[in-house]
Amino acid sequence: MPFDRLTRAMDEWAAANPHIPVEIQIGRGDYEPRHARWVRKLPLSDYQARVQACALFVAHCGMGSIISAIEAGKPILMLPRLATQGEHNTDHQLATARHVGTRPGLHVAADSDDLKARASALLADAAHDAAGAPAPISRFADPAFTARIRAFIES
Amino acid sequence: MGKRVLAIASGGGHFIQLMRLQPAWAGHQVSVATVDPSTRTLAGDVPFYTFRDVSRADWWRIPAAALDIARILLAVRPQVIITTGALPGLIAAALARPFGTKSLWVDSIANSEVLSGSGAQAGLVCNQVVTQWPHLASDRVDNWGSVL
Numbered sequence: 001m002p003f004d005r006l007t008r009a010m011d012e013w014a015a016a017n018p019h020i021p022v023e024i025q026i027g028r029g030d031y032e033p034r035h036a037r038w039v040r041k042l043p044l045s046d047y048q049a050r051v052q053a054c055a056l057f058v059a060h061c062g063m064g065s066i067i068s069a070i071e072a073g074k075p076i077l078m079l080p081r082l083a084t085q086g087e088h089n090t091d092h093q094l095a096t097a098r099h100v101g102t103r104p105g106l107h108v109a110a111d112s113d114d115l116k117a118r119a120s121a122l123l124a125d126a127a128h129d130a131a132g133a134p135a136p137i138s139r140f141a142d143p144a145f146t147a148r149i150r151a152f153i154e155s
Numbered sequence: 156m157g158k159r160v161l162a163i164a165s166g167g168g169h170f171i172q173l174m175r176l177q178p179a180w181a182g183h184q185v186s187v188a189t190v191d192p193s194t195r196t197l198a199g200d201v202p203f204y205t206f207r208d209v210s211r212a213d214w215w216r217i218p219a220a221a222l223d224i225a226r227i228l229l230a231v232r233p234q235v236i237i238t239t240g241a242l243p244g245l246i247a248a249a250l251a252r253p254f255g256t257k258s259l260w261v262d263s264i265a266n267s268e269v270l271s272g273s274g275a276q277a278g279l280v281c282n283q284v285v286t287q288w289p290h291l292a293s294d295r296v297d298n299w300g301s302v303l
Contacts, residue, residue, distance in 0.1 A: 001212075043193035044191065044193045044194045044196060044197065045193065045196050062167060062168050062265065063168035063171065063172060063263060063264055063265045064167040064168030064169075064170075064171045065168075066168075067168065067171050067172070067175070067302070067303065068171065070303070089210070089211060089212050092265055092266060092267075092268070092269075092271075093265075095265075095266075095267045095268040096265050096267060098267070098268075099267035099268070099288070100264070100267065100303075137303070139175070140175050140176070140177060140178050141175045141176055141178075141300065141301070141302040141303070142300050142301070143178065144299075144300055145176075145299055145300025145301065145302070146176055146177075146178040146179040147179075148299040148300065149176060149179035149180075149237065149259065149261075149299070150178075150179045150180070152235075152257075152259050152283060153158055153160060153179065153180060153183060153235045153237070153259075154158065
């Protein structure tokens with residue numbers, strides 16, 4: 001689903017920070033960035049390479065983005081999608097913000113203005129190596145969890 | 156040779172979560188099915204299938220998705236289905252159930268306050284439903300851990 005609110009906010013941020021390269025994956029959004037580089041959809045390997053190389057990853061509050069950031073050990077700044085804005089079917093991204101967004105290295109913005117302010121603050125921190133980045137984790141889930149699933153398969 | 160396992164998920168976070176479960180089926184004859192061909196690289200050296208996506212919001216795509224998934228089931232003939240959602244995983248479990256295929260629904264970690272819509276119905280179709288949140292466990296929904 002489109003998330004023009006995020007695209008527009010980061011395009012405005014890119015306009016205000018012309019010396020910092022910004023690239024946005026906009027999906028099916030209507031708003032086409034005028035200041036940031038943009039692409040509709042990156043192949044997964046390119047997406048992972050971008051996350052690995054960035055100073056700050058800005059995304060919706062989705063688990064794919066969160067897991068990608070944690071696996072890469074990159075700080076992630078998120079804007080939850082809202083059902084009332086037609087950005088998702090439900091408000092579960094607000095729940096994700098409450099239950100997962102509190103982990104170290106994960107940052108949640110309240111709205112577009114907060115997102116832009118936090119992007120500047122987190123990048124300033126990153127320059128001093130003080131940005132809260134998540135500790136990188138293994139490619140795989142907790143072995144105790146996958147062992148239970150293996151037992152199900154073999155039962 | 157182990158069991159024939161189909162690991163199936165929609166795109167985005169559903170598929171990323173599924174791939175974090177790979178050690179669960181290591182050594183079995185696994186096939187992987189999802190929607191985005193570019194995510195093949197994550198699945199490793201196993202048979203890889205794609206299907207046309209569907210969700211509750213665009214339910215009219217169910218026939219096309221179900222046709223693709225039926226073809227995958229005929230090719231793989233799974234004994235076990237593992238899915239991290241969303242609706243396509245439920246369709247796979249429902250289509251395969253009459254043939255004795257056992258299925259596990261792992262509700263997405265994104266559902267931290269209520270079970271997902273498909274997850275709530277998965278109890279009618281799947282042999283086992285698990286949530287990744289201890290506080291969402293109930294008499295019919297277990298919590299075995301989480302992908303994080």
